[in-house]
Amino acid sequence: MQRFVDNFLAVTKESVKTVTYESLSNILRLINGISALLLKFLPGKASILEGIQGWELRPTLRGPRFPRWMEDGVSSFNHFVHELSVNYDPASTVEYSSGDDIDDYDGAYMVPPTPITPGFKFSISPSFKRERRRRHWIISIIMFLLLPARIFLGLPLYVLKKIFQRSIQAHATYHRRAQSSRVATKKALDHVVQRATDRRRGIIEDLHLGIEIVIETIFDVIHRTIRCFLCPLDSLRMLLSWSSSSSSGTKKNQSKDSAPVVATATLADSDPAPTEKKSNLSNKLNTDSRTCRDVITELGYPYEAIRVVTSDGYVLVLERIPRRDSKKAVYLQHGVFDSSMCWVSxxxxxxxxxxxxxxxxxxxLGNFRGLVSREHINxxxxxxxxxxxxxxxxxxxxLPALIEKVHEVKTSELKSSSKISTNEESNPDQPYKLCAICHSLGGAGILMYIITRRLENKTHRLSRAICLSPAGFHHDSPFFFTVIEYTCLWLAPILAPIVPGLYIPTRFFRMLINKLARDLQNYPAxxxxxxxxxxxxxxxDSSNWIGVMGLPHYNMNDMPGVAFRVARHLAQIKHAKKFVMFDYGSRExxxxxxxxxxxxxxxxxxxxxxxPVDLVAGMKxxxxxxxxIRNHYRLMKDNGVKASYKEFEYAHLDFTFSHREELLEYVMSRLLLVDSKRRALSLKKKDEILAVK
Incomplete structure (x- = not known):
């Protein structure tokens, strides 16, 4: 009777799961299909979607993918929970197996792929196992009867096979050794790519997981209840054993409490493993909350973080990939709604x-003020x-606080390493060359920084600036920005006290946004x-806006924001058709x-x-x-600035988010111009010294 009840509950549970999942899949397929139909009728979608790697430009009416933890079918849930609770590494998760690369083994059966279920396997019931066992005996008898023919035909083939294997063994060994380094490099690169990919679970995946947990819990309670009624003696025996074990455990705890406490010293790390496991579990269940430090150190690069306090009390983070003995440094500054993560993502x-x-x-790597964490000395x-x-x-x-901190750090390190030579450096007070690479709002900030420092008769420490699609002039812009312009200008007295900053204030909604980006990638339509x-x-603009939402710094713990005054300042620049500083609203x-x-x-x-200033524009x-950008270039050339102008077939976010080899080659070539100039000056000074001698 107990076996019949167990089988009945197991079949019922799997049936409920199947019906639930199929219903949810049909709903999601309907949503995806309607989106595909709408997308087909929208004009201009090709120009917006082109160039986005991995994006389906013509999405079809297909069903959604199963969650990653359901890659082996519904029966993999217990295995998933076990790995999640014991020792589960999110970097080793497999995305979505197609079923072709899974071997068919005893006790499992591969389901043909369908639009809803691309491929998964489920456990075979005992009846199927008996049928397979029967077929196995029949095949064994037939093979035994054909044994003489197999020996007669198979022996020559076996000898030829051995000869062929020995002939190519030396050749294969040579190629295996030659390819070992390349294979190791490829595996390392695959590991890096996998670590850099999205680790989040979307809302739909969490919904699948929640449904699975609820169904498992309900049927577990039903199973235990029925077992108590069918086997009362076993239930009573279990209750007595549980009570006795709990009482003995209480006595042991009392004896431990009465024992003297002896302090011990270990050689372990300061952070215990349970804390790390708990944080990893939190990350797996919520969002990908990696920081810039995590990305840099996981890829094997050194990292250093320096806290910088501005003159008005804001606490900034200056991050660094250090080469302490290098006399050439580069400072990278992000744009609006961004952070230093954009330069390593x-x-x-x-x-x-x-x-x-x-x-x-x-x-x-510099970070502007404007994070949800709102770090300040007050x-x-x-x-x-x-x-x-x-x-x-x-x-x-x-920028003055960040760049002065760079100067302080570099000067002290180079002086301590005794690598300063007045014969090589034209400026002994700055024994290094500092270049700046900036994007969007960071470009406007760098230009403002240089000009205001010159007005104050202070050095700006920079040797070159490379501005990728810099802000500063916006009178030629789309209609939407015109709407924002007049909204910020006309409604500023009303909106400024109500909305001081544009950001997502709560962790829950930040988590939803982060997870939603994962779902939008799973459902291409x-x-x-x-x-x-x-x-x-x-x-x-054809930038990959959906992909940018999935960057680790857009997570539930912290997220970049924008002050309303920054938006109002951009509106003033657009309205004035000039690169002006902030208008405080009155002459006084x-x-x-x-x-x-x-x-x-x-x-x-x-x-x-x-x-020298290098201006880079995106044609898209x-x-x-x-x-x-050409307006910047024209004004610089009219004022005698040594400026260059370059155009690429990029959208706005392609300068930082997308992998563009030609852009990196161009940026690195402009940086190397500073180093070649320094070497030329050094050789010239050496020639002058030799001439004097």
Whole structure:
């Protein structure tokens, strides 16, 4: 009777799971199909979706993928829970097995792929096992009867096979040794790529997991209840054993408490393993919360973090991939709604930070103020006061503090290493060369920083600036930005007190956004529809907006935000058709800050820029159009700045998010110009010294 009940409950549980999953799959397939139909009728989607790697430009009415933990079918749930609770490494998770690479083994059967279930296996019932056992005996009898023919025909083939194997064994050994290094490199690269991929579980995957847990829990309770009624003696015996074990455990605990405590010392790490396991479990169940440090160290590069405090009390993080003995350094500055993660998110092959480090540079990654964590020396600072800043503070507070910290660190390290030579350096006070690579808002901040430092008669420490689609001029922009312009200008007195910053305030909604990006990647029609709508909003820009949402720094723990004053400042720049500093709204306030009734026009003071500037524009960029980058270039050339201009077939986010070899080659070639110039000056000084002698 007990066996009959167990079998009945097992069949019922699997039936409930199947019906539930098929119903959910049909609903998701319907949503994906409707999105595909809408996507087919939307105009201009090809230009928005082109160039996005791995994106289906023509999504079909297909069913959704199963979650990663269901890759072996429904019966893999217990195995998944066991791995999750014991020792589960998220980096080793397999995405979605197709079924072709899974061997058929005894006790399992491969289901033919369908649009809903691409391929999975399930356990075979006892009846199928008996049928297989019967077929096995029949085949064994037939093979025994054919044994003489097998020996007669198989012996010559066996001898030829052995001769052939021995003849190619030496050749294979040679090639195996030759390929061992390449295979090891490929495995390391595959490991790196796998570690750099998305580790999150989407909302749909969490829904599958929740349904699985609920069904398992309900049927487990039903099974235990029925067992108590069918086997009361076993239940009573189990209850007595449980009570006796609990009482003995209590006595042991009391004896342990009464025993003297002896302090012990171990050679283990300061962070215990349970804490790490708990944090890993939290990461697996929520979002990919890796930091820039995690990405850099996982790829085998050194890392250092330096806390920098600005003059107005904001606490910034200056991250570094250190080459302490290098006399050439590079500073990378991100743009709006971004952080230093953008410079390392593409891994070793496609990230500017790693490329610069591999070329011998000491790499510094700057972070503007504006994280949800709101770090400030005043712990009681309100949210409204924290977000009370504009682009002015980025260029006149953040960058001076960060770059001066770079100067302090590099100078002290080079002096301590005794590598400063006045014969080689034209400026003994700065025994290194510092270049800046910046994107979008970071470009506007760098230009503002250089000009304001020159106005204050202070050195800016930079030898060259490479600006990738820099902000600063925006009067030629899509219609959506015009709407934002007038909204920020007309409704500023109302919106500023209500919305001091644009960010997602709660961890729950940040988690939903992070997980939603995973779902949009799993369902190409829905993701393509969202990508197309995002492209319409920004005037047809074909950047991979859905992929950017999945970057690790857009997680539930922290996320970049934008102050309302920054948006208002951009609206002022667009409305004035000039690269101006923030307008405080009155002649008195502007006079108090700038000394003039109107805010400072930076474009009119490009003559103060005394270093080479390389401007890079994207032909497909609809956030900052190439005409606006050419406006920078025209003003710089008119003011005698040594500037260059280059165009690529990129969208706005392709400069940092996408892997573009030609861009990295160009950026590295511009950086090397500084090093070649320094070497030329060094050789010239040596020639002069030899001539004097």
């Amino acid at each position: 593409n891994g070793i092959v496609g990230s500017p930070a790693f490329a610069a480090y591999d070329h011998g540079y000491d790499v510094f 712990k009681n600072l309100s949210s409204r006061e924290y977000w009370k800043y504009s682009i002015n503070e980025h260029g006149t507070q953040d 829905v993701g393509g529809l969202v990508q197309t709508i995002m492209g319409y909003v920004v005037g047809g 306030a502007n006079t108090r800050v700038y000394g003039t009734p109107k805010p400072l026009d930076l474009g009119e003071r490009y003559n103060l820029i005394d270093i 960029d609809r956030v900052i159009l190439p005409s606006m």
